[in-house]
């Protein structure tokens with residue numbers, strides 16, 4: 331598989347994906363090590379995660395360097411590694427308590443008590459996309475490991491360079507290396523993984539997620555699908571415009587808009603619309619493309635070649651239908667890399683692709699809303715429902731609006747907080763995904779089957795046994 335460099339456009343990396351037999355061998359090895367990992371107990375598994383954190387810190391520069399080559403951007407690559415450090419520490423701290431078995435409790439029938447236990451799936455598969463290659467490969471793998479599963483991860487073929495340095499960090503923690511493997515591969519390897527595991531966590535596009543979900547359903551294994559988004563921000567007349575413009579600019583353009591949880595459309599109440607747009611455009615003009623060096627500016631290249639054509643199509647469709655670009659508006663090429671400057675569009679409406687389909691670029695279309703009801707109606711007019719944002723004069727006012735928005739994680743007077751805050755449990759709406767929450771304590775529940783032990787508390791015969799047989 332040849333891999334393109336997003337900063338130069340050149341093919342400068344390649345790898346051989348495993349054959350199906352080789353992959354089956356990897357999965358068999360992981361499966362045979364899983365019972366000991368499970369039996370070692372949650373505190374021992376937490377200790378292994380902290381040892382892995384230390385190993386990652388020792389290799390931090392190599393990891394960040396590989397991610398910069400994979401994605402062409404600098405700040406977000408460092409952020410990914412630091413976020414994973416936080417995730418490892420959080421699960422090492424919270425995992426053992428969250429997994430501790432509760433004492434038996436009385437059942438509705440007093441002569442029986444109930445004890446709950448969890449039995450982890452033996453082998454979890456993780457399939458991840460290219461936009462946050464490390465973060466999205468580990469966000470589900472870590473709680474799966476904490477739960478006692480073995481895990482096989484297949485990152486995207488578009489950004490696989492980080493696998494080599496990451497594999498070195500895993501090798502330094504032998505107990506982890508027995509139950510965690512990364513394989514480089516493309517779609518075919520992804521399909522093979524779904525056939526070989528007991529549970530799959532998939533992050534990626536809706537069409538691939540649908541295929542993974544169908545394949546998993548045929549095998550009767552759970553599939554947790556984290557798919558695309560078209561996140562809306564709502565700004566009411568009472569909102570702090572200074573704050574809203576800064577937060578939305580960041581939420582739309584960080585990682586050059588290549589985040590599932592990017593703000594991709596904004597609805598602003600009529601009285602503040604013009605002031606909002608003017609201030610947003612002013613701030614957007616100050617953002618620079620990250621050329622010639624990754625550290626030179628804020629907006630890195632578009633990582634996946636396929637995405638460049640999508641962004642171009644959305645921009646030209648919006649222009650043709652009457653939207654006006656106050657900043658940006660056209661793709662640029664620098665040294666072979668494709669860049670989209672921060673783009674603020676006004677006069678957007680729902681006839682435009684840029685308001686209805688996932689753009690995955692630093693493009694902020696803004697639309698006038700008559701009032702909050704109209705803004706909610708527009709926000710909900712979407713096939714997606716991943717996350718969103720509401721800006722209003724008070725937290726209560728914002729939450730009252732957010733309750734009516736059909737999306738899982740809604741930032742209140744802020745934007746895209748689900749990129750950084752993993753504590754809140756949330757589900758996807760519509761086509762943005764399916765399955766339990768990847769965030770918060772519920773995240774762990776995905777990786778184990780619940781068992782109930784129903785315990786007889788007395789040696790006397792149960793009253794519902796055949797009374798006629800009691801005398802015999």
Ligand code: NAD
Pocket residue numbers: 457458459460461466484485486487515516517518519520521524533534535536537538539541542556557558559589590591634688716762763
């Ligand atoms: P994609 O669906 O093209 O690929 C995702 C992964 O699936 C890759 O590893 C790919 O090799 C693999 N794959 C491809 N075909 C497969 C198949 N038939 N069976 C199994 N695996 C297969 O997505 P992408 O272009 O890499 O990522 C961008 C998409 O991911 C966007 O839609 C974005 O919104 C979404 N995303 C969602 C979240 C979230 O948390 N909801 C986070 C980040 C990205």
